[in-house]
Amino acid sequence: MASVEVQGIAGMKSLLRQEIGPSEWRTITQADIDAFAELSGDHQWIHVDPERAKAESPYGTTIAHGNLTIATVDGFRHELISSTGFRLAVNYGWDRIRFPAPVPVDSRVRARAEVTSLDEVSGGWWQAVTRITLEVEGNEKPCFVGDSVTRLMAAD
Numbered sequence: 001m002a003s004v005e006v007q008g009i010a011g012m013k014s015l016l017r018q019e020i021g022p023s024e025w026r027t028i029t030q031a032d033i034d035a036f037a038e039l040s041g042d043h044q045w046i047h048v049d050p051e052r053a054k055a056e057s058p059y060g061t062t063i064a065h066g067n068l069t070i071a072t073v074d075g076f077r078h079e080l081i082s083s084t085g086f087r088l089a090v091n092y093g094w095d096r097i098r099f100p101a102p103v104p105v106d107s108r109v110r111a112r113a114e115v116t117s118l119d120e121v122s123g124g125w126w127q128a129v130t131r132i133t134l135e136v137e138g139n140e141k142p143c144f145v146g147d148s149v150t151r152l153m154a155a156d
Helices: 008-015 030-040 050-056 066-071 073-080
Strands: 004-007 026-028 081-084 086-098 107-122 125-136 142-154
Touching (some): 004 008, 008 125, 008 142, 030 066, 066 142, 073 081, 073 107, 073 125, 107 142
Parallel strands (some): 004 081
Antiparallel strands (some): 026 107, 125 142
């Protein structure tokens, strides 16, 4: 269940500049990392070779791909915000993605969100920018910060 439920544009406007979350924790396992490596074709040793990572990596273990970290956002998003009153919502892209800290294998991560802007664009469409921040349990720095851009078509 989402921590915040909103109805339409008025509901989204009520979220502006408020922190939403945190979500529940999710563990990123080596199986998750290996599956992502297979899907993406990114088999860099720092992700998929535990023995080499233990010996040669500054992290002492394998770490999740940055793009795997991004891929977890949609699951967290639905835990944070539930919205109704829209005919359609589509992913329009990302702005300013950063990975300030790694996600070591078997780390637990969780998300927070903040709707930073909501603007009418045209033809019944609105554009929402939501800053998503993921943290690794026990770390001071977040492992991911990005601005998700969503286009929303208001219900009639």
